[in-house]
Amino acid sequence: MEPAFTADGVVRLGTDLCNWFLFEDGGEVVVVDAGFPDYLGQLEPGLRLLGRTRADLTAVVLTHGHADHVGVAEQLRQELGLAVWVHEDDAHLARSAEGRGKTEAPMLPYLRHPHAVRFLVHFRTSGKPQPIADVRTYADGDELPGGLRAIHTGGHTAGHSVIHQESRRVLFAGDLLCTLNPLTGARGPQLLPRPLNLSSTTMLDSLTKLEGLEVDAMLVGHGDTWTQGIGAAVSRARNIGPT
Ligand SMILES: [Zn+2]
Numbered sequence: 001m002e003p004a005f006t007a008d009g010v011v012r013l014g015t016d017l018c019n020w021f022l023f024e025d026g027g028e029v030v031v032v033d034a035g036f037p038d039y040l041g042q043l044e045p046g047l048r049l050l051g052r053t054r055a056d057l058t059a060v061v062l063t064h065g066h067a068d069h070v071g072v073a074e075q076l077r078q079e080l081g082l083a084v085w086v087h088e089d090d091a092h093l094a095r096s097a098e099g100r101g102k103t104e105a106p107m108l109p110y111l112r113h114p115h116a117v118r119f120l121v122h123f124r125t126s127g128k129p130q131p132i133a134d135v136r137t138y139a140d141g142d143e144l145p146g147g148l149r150a151i152h153t154g155g156h157t158a159g160h161s162v163i164h165q166e167s168r169r170v171l172f173a174g175d176l177l178c179t180l181n182p183l184t185g186a187r188g189p190q191l192l193p194r195p196l197n198l199s200s201t202t203m204l205d206s207l208t209k210l211e212g213l214e215v216d217a218m219l220v221g222h223g224d225t226w227t228q229g230i231g232a233a234v235s236r237a238r239n240i241g242p243t
Helices: 037-050 071-080 088-096 107-114 114-126 200-209 230-240
Strands: 004-007 010-014 017-025 026-032 057-063 083-085 136-138 146-154 159-165 171-173 179-182 189-190 217-220
Touching: 004 217, 010 037, 010 217, 017 037, 017 217, 026 189, 026 230, 037 114, 057 088, 057 146, 057 217, 071 083, 088 136, 107 114, 136 146, 189 200
Parallel strands: 026 057, 057 083, 083 136, 171 217
Antiparallel strands: 004 010, 010 017, 017 026, 146 159, 159 171, 179 189
């Protein structure tokens, strides 16, 4: 997948299985989520699309501490001195780079889906993230670099947060919602599957925090960008329920 603009000021990087993003505002570029370690080579082409260089990068903002979202963060911290931001309740995941930790359901029944096998093989073969030696923590409602704001939406992980940019009307939904289920391969807005979550029930509750946000584009960790309204995405995910 070539880096490409996917919303106002947003370049989508990654593969068809996992996204990370560059967000540019007023000449400042923030990395939102950090993919897998082997994705680092996508950074320069992405910056070129924005007409920016590494010198314009100011921070890495993580929606949560799972291994497929922290991939290049420590490399960027070490090489460029970027601050890496994560919710305080996910700091331990980011610092340990342990992967997904304990979840609400076993993976085994999902392995009947070819897409699950493809995703898990990609997970294993795209580099092992380094623990992030120094993280800065945010809490619900905090302002972040790039005019971004964190909205805590627990359930996927304890500290999972969506990141909203009000003036650009973009929402980085992380792994609260996906539009391509990493395990079943089903498309369209829905919760992440149960073997990747602490609590799908808490995630369903968290969806209320998305309603009423001004959003033209919802960027997700897995799948294509959703532009058909946040209300439609939330009601679809509620109708489907846990996946
Ligand atoms: Zn995740």
